[in-house]
Amino acid sequence: MDYTPLHRWDVSCAEAERLQRALRERLVLQPPPDFAPRLAAGGDVSTHRDASRAYAGFVVLDIVSRETVDAVAVRAEVTFPYVPGLLSFREIPALAVAWQQLPTRPDFLVIDGHGLAHPRRMGIACHAGLVFNLPTIGCAKSLLVGRYGHLGEERGATAPLVHRGEVVGMAVRTRARVSPVYVSPGHCMDLPTAVELVLRLADYREPETTRRAHRLVNALRRADLAGAPPPPHPE
DNA sequence: GCGACAG
DNA sequence: ATCTTGTCGC
Numbered sequence: 001m002d003y004t005p006l007h008r009w010d011v012s013c014a015e016a017e018r019l020q021r022a023l024r025e026r027l028v029l030q031p032p033p034d035f036a037p038r039l040a041a042g043g044d045v046s047t048h049r050d051a052s053r054a055y056a057g058f059v060v061l062d063i064v065s066r067e068t069v070d071a072v073a074v075r076a077e078v079t080f081p082y083v084p085g086l087l088s089f090r091e092i093p094a095l096a097v098a099w100q101q102l103p104t105r106p107d108f109l110v111i112d113g114h115g116l117a118h119p120r121r122m123g124i125a126c127h128a129g130l131v132f133n134l135p136t137i138g139c140a141k142s143l144l145v146g147r148y149g150h151l152g153e154e155r156g157a158t159a160p161l162v163h164r165g166e167v168v169g170m171a172v173r174t175r176a177r178v179s180p181v182y183v184s185p186g187h188c189m190d191l192p193t194a195v196e197l198v199l200r201l202a203d204y205r206e207p208e209t210t211r212r213a214h215r216l217v218n219a220l221r222r223a224d225l226a227g228a229p230p231p232p233h234p235e
Numbered sequence: 236g237c238g239a240c241a242g
Numbered sequence: 243a244t245c246t247t248g249t250c251g252c
């Protein structure tokens with residue numbers, strides 16, 4: 001698929017924050033008027049402990065039949081370090097390499113990380129939506145900002161995620177008695193729609209989009225590992 | 236100044 | 243996220 005880079009990615013942390021504050025103004029926090037999604041995509045990145053090598057991939061699935069209709073995984077280089085609040089600058093360049101190899105344009109994308117539930121309301125899900133130009137949802141496994149109150153133990157229970165007096169996302173119980181996931185709008189998305197879609201996609205704790213993308217990149221990672229294994233015990 | 240801190 | 247052994251439970 002095609003996309004719009006929007007800006008350079010090899011920037012300083014201060015410049016990255018400036019870009020986030022500027023890009024924030026371009027966000028659309030409402031789904032398209034004719035939004036009737038059928039194809040969901042999940043994207044994920046797997047990085048090494050030290051090396052700059054990363055694996056990135058996308059899986060596209062039909063939300064009705066649940067069939068995987070597309071899957072691409074690539075090797076890529078990461079240069080930006082992991083800095084809380086600046087995850088997009090580390091992962092989006094790698095995701096973009098995989099995105100170019102994707103033959104089908106999905107109706108929306110679920111990203112492993114936050115959207116509006118971010119210090120500057122510009123998490124990786126928002127940023128990815130702007131760059132790839134499609135509706136996006138952030139679905140994270142842990143909190144970056146915000147707090148929430150009581151959350152029922154049953155599947156489908158929700159509790160608003162509040163940060164600085166604003167509702168920025170929702171804690172969502174996708175499985176009974178299992179820790180929740182944190183859902184927030186990315187781009188061309190609102191919170192109710194994001195929560196509904198994540199619940200529709202989740203058979204287990206995480207939505208199938210994320211699970212399948214995660215398995216895909218890990219498979220490529222292990223395949224590479226078997227091809228050139230650095231011997232731990234040189235005897 | 237001191238903690239907290241997506242992946 | 244990654245590095246890791248065993249272990250609890252369906």
